[in-house]
Amino acid sequence: MGDFGIQEAIPEIAIIIPHYNDVVRLERCLFALIENDLSDCEVLVVDNGSPQPLTETQAKFPSIRFVIETEKGAAAARNRGVQETRAPRLMFIDADCLPASDWVTVGRKVSDRADLIGGRVEVFDETPPPRSGAEAFEAVFAFDFRHYIEVQGFSGTGNLITRRDVFEDVGPFRGGVSEDRDWSFRATAKGYRLIYEDALRVGHPSRQDWLALRGKWRRIMQEMFGQTGGSLNVRIKWALKGLAMPLSILVHLPKVLTSPKLSGSGDRLRAGGTLVRLRLLRMIWMLRQAIGLEI
Structure with a gap:
């Protein structure tokens, strides 16, 4: 059989x-x-x-x-x-x-x-x-x-x-x-x-350095903007959201200062500095995207 x-x-x-x-x-x-x-x-x-x-x-x-x-x-x-x-x-x-x-x-x-x-x-x-x-x-x-x-x-x-x-x-x-x-x-x-x-x-x-973190977020911002469709109305909203990025620093900084995942003032200072640097960079990227420029 x-x-x-x-x-x-x-x-x-x-x-x-x-x-x-x-x-x-x-x-x-x-x-x-x-x-x-x-x-x-x-x-x-x-x-x-x-x-x-x-x-x-x-x-x-x-x-x-x-x-x-x-x-x-x-x-x-x-x-x-x-x-x-x-x-x-x-x-x-x-x-x-x-x-x-x-x-x-x-x-x-x-x-x-x-x-x-x-x-x-x-x-x-x-x-x-x-x-x-x-x-x-x-x-x-x-x-x-x-x-x-x-x-x-x-x-x-x-x-x-x-x-x-x-x-x-x-x-x-x-x-x-x-x-x-x-x-x-x-x-x-x-x-x-x-x-x-x-x-x-x-x-x-975790991403080990600024270049790796920057690369990650550049890719994310490209993908997110790519999903919007890119109409004029969307671009205006995207630019306004970009201009609000500095305000988000104030919103998220307390999370850095109180996070149990960080140990010591050195960790918190470096995390806070990176938060500021990245949010300001994202603002610049979003404004460039809104007017049709590459990031």
Whole structure:
């Protein structure tokens, strides 16, 4: 008798990890991930055509599948990950993130509570003390997923659970915009429910210096402005919002001064200085965008 009619079981969860040329952090992510209970999971790393080969990494993690997506951008990599997997549950994490040892277990427990579930992202430093201004700033302000979800209405894709049927209905991530914001807004516009789950935890390294932090925010501002449509009315509102940036310093400075995530006056001084510097730079960028100039 042959094996006709016998079908391979479909896993419960697909874990999708986009990656580009960051092997050290990718391996750190995968070592943490295999400490999780990965029973009934398929794990897929989608490499975005890194110049640094992943041959050695693949050998270290024989149970994890690797594919290459030549179209650039994390959106294309995540879309390829969905296409290449079959599980009805999708868990997204980034290659530079560090999943908690119970990340998958918690994901299983909470996955039926909503259509989209975002979790907690804890910032950690990769360099020894003292913190740089960028690291101190990120410790206070970076990756506040509760605020993103409960106030702004979107979840980042570095710690996100959804279902395959939801993804297929909403459609793929779109490149050239802030793909996590864009996809979340499209999903909730269709009536899908988004919630925050604090027990679903991953870590993310802080930006180590001003250049890295500046680069992050330049990309964010380009993506956010790109989503506005750029009409005259939008540009006027964008300029007014930019002019209000200095006032936001006064609003957020108390958070720096009272944050339990900072230790000592040095941390607070550096975080405060970076807050001022970044908000003033964002004002300049927004005014340039409003009049049609590049940033």
